[in-house]
Amino acid sequence: MLVCIGPNPAGSRLVRAGKRMAVSLKCDWIVLFVEPPAQRIAPADRDMLVQNLQLAQDLGAQTVTLSGRVVADEVLAYARAHNVTRIIAGKPTHPRWRDKLFGSFLDRLIRGSGDVDVHVITGDEDARRAAPRHTAGHPAALGEYVLAALAVALCTLVNFGAFRYLSLTDVAMVYLLGVGLVAARYSRGPSVLASFLSIALFDVFFVPPRFTFAVSDVRYLLTFAVMLGTALAISTLTLRIREQAVTARDRERRTATLYAMSRELAGARGLTEIMRVAALHLRDTFGAAVQFLLPDADGRVVIPAGSPQAFPLDETERGVAEWVFEHARPGGAGTAHPAGARAVYLPVPASGGLIGVVGLKASDPARLQEPLWRRQLETFAAQAGVALERAILAERAQHEQVEIEAERLRTSLLSSLSHDLRTPLGAITGAASSLLESPGSLTEEGRRDLLAMVLEEAQRMNTLIGNLLDMIRVESGALQVGKEWLPLEEPVGVALIRLGDRLKDHPVTVSLPPDLPLVPVDDVLLEQVFMNLLENAVKYTPPATPVDITARAVPDAVLVTVADRGPGIPAGEEGRVFEKFYRPTGVAATSGIGLGLAICRGIVTAHGGRIWAEHRPGGGAAFHFTLPLSGPPPEAPPAEPETAVGMQ
Amino acid sequence: MTTLRPLVLLIEDEPQMRRFLRTALESHEYKLVEAVTAREGLAHVAGRNPDVILLDLGLPDMDGVDLTRQLREWSRTPVIVISARGREHDKIAALDAGADDYLTKPFAVGELLARLRVALRHASAAAPGETAPVFTVGDLVVDRAKRQVTVGGREVHLTPTEYKLLVTLVQYAGRVVLQRQLLREVWGINAIQHTHYLRVYMAQLRHKIEPDPARPRWLLTEPGVGYRLKDE
Numbered sequence: 001m002l003v004c005i006g007p008n009p010a011g012s013r014l015v016r017a018g019k020r021m022a023v024s025l026k027c028d029w030i031v032l033f034v035e036p037p038a039q040r041i042a043p044a045d046r047d048m049l050v051q052n053l054q055l056a057q058d059l060g061a062q063t064v065t066l067s068g069r070v071v072a073d074e075v076l077a078y079a080r081a082h083n084v085t086r087i088i089a090g091k092p093t094h095p096r097w098r099d100k101l102f103g104s105f106l107d108r109l110i111r112g113s114g115d116v117d118v119h120v121i122t123g124d125e126d127a128r129r130a131a132p133r134h135t136a137g138h139p140a141a142l143g144e145y146v147l148a149a150l151a152v153a154l155c156t157l158v159n160f161g162a163f164r165y166l167s168l169t170d171v172a173m174v175y176l177l178g179v180g181l182v183a184a185r186y187s188r189g190p191s192v193l194a195s196f197l198s199i200a201l202f203d204v205f206f207v208p209p210r211f212t213f214a215v216s217d218v219r220y221l222l223t224f225a226v227m228l229g230t231a232l233a234i235s236t237l238t239l240r241i242r243e244q245a246v247t248a249r250d251r252e253r254r255t256a257t258l259y260a261m262s263r264e265l266a267g268a269r270g271l272t273e274i275m276r277v278a279a280l281h282l283r284d285t286f287g288a289a290v291q292f293l294l295p296d297a298d299g300r301v302v303i304p305a306g307s308p309q310a311f312p313l314d315e316t317e318r319g320v321a322e323w324v325f326e327h328a329r330p331g332g333a334g335t336a337h338p339a340g341a342r343a344v345y346l347p348v349p350a351s352g353g354l355i356g357v358v359g360l361k362a363s364d365p366a367r368l369q370e371p372l373w374r375r376q377l378e379t380f381a382a383q384a385g386v387a388l389e390r391a392i393l394a395e396r397a398q399h400e401q402v403e404i405e406a407e408r409l410r411t412s413l414l415s416s417l418s419h420d421l422r423t424p425l426g427a428i429t430g431a432a433s434s435l436l437e438s439p440g441s442l443t444e445e446g447r448r449d450l451l452a453m454v455l456e457e458a459q460r461m462n463t464l465i466g467n468l469l470d471m472i473r474v475e476s477g478a479l480q481v482g483k484e485w486l487p488l489e490e491p492v493g494v495a496l497i498r499l500g501d502r503l504k505d506h507p508v509t510v511s512l513p514p515d516l517p518l519v520p521v522d523d524v525l526l527e528q529v530f531m532n533l534l535e536n537a538v539k540y541t542p543p544a545t546p547v548d549i550t551a552r553a554v555p556d557a558v559l560v561t562v563a564d565r566g567p568g569i570p571a572g573e574e575g576r577v578f579e580k581f582y583r584p585t586g587v588a589a590t591s592g593i594g595l596g597l598a599i600c601r602g603i604v605t606a607h608g609g610r611i612w613a614e615h616r617p618g619g620g621a622a623f624h625f626t627l628p629l630s631g632p633p634p635e636a637p638p639a640e641p642e643t644a645v646g647m648q
Numbered sequence: 649m650t651t652l653r654p655l656v657l658l659i660e661d662e663p664q665m666r667r668f669l670r671t672a673l674e675s676h677e678y679k680l681v682e683a684v685t686a687r688e689g690l691a692h693v694a695g696r697n698p699d700v701i702l703l704d705l706g707l708p709d710m711d712g713v714d715l716t717r718q719l720r721e722w723s724r725t726p727v728i729v730i731s732a733r734g735r736e737h738d739k740i741a742a743l744d745a746g747a748d749d750y751l752t753k754p755f756a757v758g759e760l761l762a763r764l765r766v767a768l769r770h771a772s773a774a775a776p777g778e779t780a781p782v783f784t785v786g787d788l789v790v791d792r793a794k795r796q797v798t799v800g801g802r803e804v805h806l807t808p809t810e811y812k813l814l815v816t817l818v819q820y821a822g823r824v825v826l827q828r829q830l831l832r833e834v835w836g837i838n839a840i841q842h843t844h845y846l847r848v849y850m851a852q853l854r855h856k857i858e859p860d861p862a863r864p865r866w867l868l869t870e871p872g873v874g875y876r877l878k879d880e
Contacts, residue, residue: 455756458754459754462754484843484844485843485847486843486847487847487848489851489854489861490850491871493854493863496862497863497864510862512862518844518847523869523871523872524736524871524872634842634844635842636848637835637842637845637848640808640809
């Protein structure tokens with residue numbers, strides 16, 4: 001069921017009647033208002049309309065505002081589109097002649113209704129008359145009348161000058177052109193003035209006898225009538241086209257702002273960004289401070305974390321926002337419901353129900369209640385809702401993806417660990433048990449061999465566990481970087497000495513320029529980076545191939561390179577080598593669980609540097625990392641004379 | 649040394665470590681007293697007067713660092729701390745509290761024996777610094793009487809600071825010396841924050857006396873803790 005209301009007091013009666021009928025028929029009902037284009041509604045009428053629409057909502061109706069020139073056609077189109085079976089409209093309160101002149105809404109509605117029942121209900125007898133309407137876009141200024149008169153005068157001048165070349169018909173045409181131009185520029189009043197003035201001047205200056213109002217032939221009177229009719233028709237049509245153009249432009253502008261927001265929302269990533277973009281567009285379009293409120297874990301709408309507060313929210317405002325979220329209806333300033341708030345709150349809908357609330361705090365809150373604005377505001381809110389829902393779903397999906405990834409890592413870690421810890425343990429157990437159980441049958445050489453193996457495997461397990469602990473520290477963010485300015489040579493030296501025998505098959509050359517600046521690093525962590533890179537080189541390159549450590553100063557950093565002459569990194573896997581549990585494809589399994597380089601990345605990153613791997617020109621792999629020279633370099637140690645000790 | 653076989657007090661709560669150390673030390677001419685808790689350990693220090701103490705930092709009843717501090721109030725017996733890798737601040741705290749050296753788990757027996765020898769040698773000298781005027785390790789000879797440093801018989805020219813740094817390390821030869829201690833003894837109390845002084849001078853010193861400064865043989869870095877001059 002559809003109830004059509006206008007901006008007058010009869011509306012409330014219509015709404016109540018609609019409610020009664022809807023209840024008795026047990027059907028859904030819609031209250032519709034069709035707003036004529038380019039027609040300003042007087043403030044008092046606007047308030048009335050808002051009240052009526054609010055009343056309808058309170059009584060459980062769905063309210064719709066449409067815009068269209070021919071009200072009856074809009075109503076019928078809407079009714080057809082929404083399967084409406086009954087339409088309720090008010091009895092006309094205006095004089096009959098208006099219907100004759102401008103066409104009757106009811107007449108048109110009833111004739112076009114087809115199989116839809118139309119009920120016509122009385123409006124209140126003591127209804128206050130609707131305030132007079134300005135049919136033009138704005139009241140015509142005096143200047144416009146003057147300009148219209150000037151335009152006609154100009155036409156007269158042109159005609160006067162060219163009269164001897166023109167017939168009377170041409171003269172009339174020039175006047176009609178003038179009237180058309182006036183109608184195209186100005187409102188109805190000046191157009192009508194121009195029409196009449198044209199006739200008058202045409203008569204006086206050109207129709208014989210000239211320079212009098214007298215007419216020599218009765219036929220001219222017909223000419224005047226036709227001319228007047230044509231002039232009025234031209235001006236009316238032109239004005240209507242202009243009105244439509246204004247409406248179209250308004251609609252276009254609204255569509256454009258909505259489109260601009262949609263487009264920007266489509267490009268926005270993340271909840272905070274989407275809220276920022278939506279708030280920006282809402283603010284620009286509606287001239288209000290905009291605040292989105294989303295439900296927290298307890299289902300209470302709050303300002304989401306990371307989003308700036310657009311206007312202060314006290315207890316009242318919060319209460320209204322919560323009411324709006326709970327009842328899924330607009331509330332706050334300018335609405336009848338929860339009073340006291342200074343901002344208006346709208347529910348933000350999404351496909352799965354309400355997603356939150358948007359609050360708008362405008363200097364003129366009533367304006368936001370105007371049907372046209374309100375409708376647009378709802379459209380904006382819906383757009384924002386869809387975008388927000390998308391972001392929330394994406395976040396949830398990403399969270400789940402992370403969970404899955406973490407689960408995969410855990411599984412992979414467990415299988416790696418059980419394999420990599422058991423292998424050395426197996427060797428140790430085996431060697432130790434043979435030493436214990438068959439002391440007689442072992443040669444001295446065999447015994448030493450087994451013992452060496454026990455030691456080696458135990459050391460391997462120690463490295464492995466150390467790496468695991470380091471990784472945990474890197475991952476858990478517990479990595480504490482205690483930076484000190486030191487020469488790079490020192491951590492390199494420590495790493496070389498600690499690796500000791502493990503480097504015996506690989507000549508390592510260290511070439512650090514003597515003027516290399518001190519670097520601000522954590523010596524223990526940096527030494528770990530060198531150890532891991534060197535161990536990595538030893539693991540993946542054949543014996544006797546060299547490993548080269550070089551470094552050079554680059555702007556604001558020191559670039560360190562550890563390069564080998566091994567088989568190099570498989571093409572396309574240069575980035576993946578730093579991933580946890582990475583092992584190169586197509587290479588026989590070696591000891592280690594693929595954490596060394598991941599730890600390097602963690603440590604270098606914690607120093608503010610970058611680590612990457614690439615193919616080394618001439619063959620092999622090259623690992624580069626940067627150590628930023630952050631902060632002011634330390635003052636040099638006090639200078640001292642180069643006096644040789646022992647010479648005195 | 650008080651007896652022919654020095655007495656080692658082992659304060660360690662893990663039975664496996666005690667078992668390993670017992671076997672290792674007794675087969676190398678050391679006598680051993682074992683304590684499982686700090687309280688028991690302190691009682692043994694007073695009662696048995698050990699020559700050197702091996703102290704595990706993770707004890708059930710008291711923090712090893714606190715124990716060292718308490719011990720130092722009345723005993724000068726050398727303390728060698730045993731701790732796990734990656735706990736540099738624990739090591740520094742223990743050394744600050746008065747421990748003489750540390751060992752990182754897991755360690756080899758050779759390492760343990762070397763630390764014990766150094767500790768016993770320093771304990772037998774009446775005070776640090778009162779060692780023989782000539783210090784020799786490998787090719788490196790530091791003659792404090794002549795203020796002369798030679799490597800492989802060739803004299804090395806050092807600046808006064810470099811020399812002071814080297815001599816300080818010689819005083820504690822074989823033992824770890826905290827960065828802070830070196831800074832205080834070489835540059836004075838006001839330079840304690842300037843760790844880079846030490847690092848720069850250590851690099852210079854290595855370039856002058858080490859055959860390959862990138863792989864130091866004698867002037868060793870103890871990462872995060874300090875430096876150690878090898879003595880054997």
